[in-house]
Amino acid sequence: MSDDHSWVPDACTLPTAERPLRLAEFDTLFRDALRGVDRLTDRHLRLHLDDAAEPAARDLIARESACCSFFTFDLARPDDSPLRLDIRVPGARVAVLDALALRATAARGR
Template sequence: MSEDWAPKTCTLPTVDRPLRIAEFDRLFAFVLRAQRSGPTQLGLVLPRHVEAAARDLARRESECCSFFAFEFGSDGGDVLMCVTVPPAHIGVLDAIEARCGRPR
């Protein structure tokens, strides 16, 4: 899988993209469960102790890729992070889902 899965509409400078991908990979290492609830939505269950980092990363990612919608809720004692994209960006969600399943 390509390391540059960011869409062309991303405004994050290209030089900063590997750092952002590394941040996502660190977060994805904590994913307890990932479930696709439709082609445009992915739910990630995370332990409560990474919630602040997940919210911060979601906020910053929304600034450069405004098509992302992130919502947070709870799943028992854990955090549910829902990632939604428009149909034109399903490939980005596919890449995120694949990265969540990669061994670290």
């Protein structure tokens, strides 16, 4: 996946030097645990994850929420279905969600 971080918004408070590491964590989650990707709306992405990834996913989204408060993450296993991660953004941050969806789709295709 491209190392171009230009899509990371100024609203992100994660230090610039740590951003490649965080992206690598998302890439690893996507590569190892992603089972499906659904783009429900332009502002809502749903990722289907392997159940074993729940602890790592919870840790990652907690840290991401701390630096990029515009994200809304919901990690759940509704009605005993497989684990899913819903990611929502406000309209002004659709480009960020687009980039994340692209990374997820690319990692899944490997």
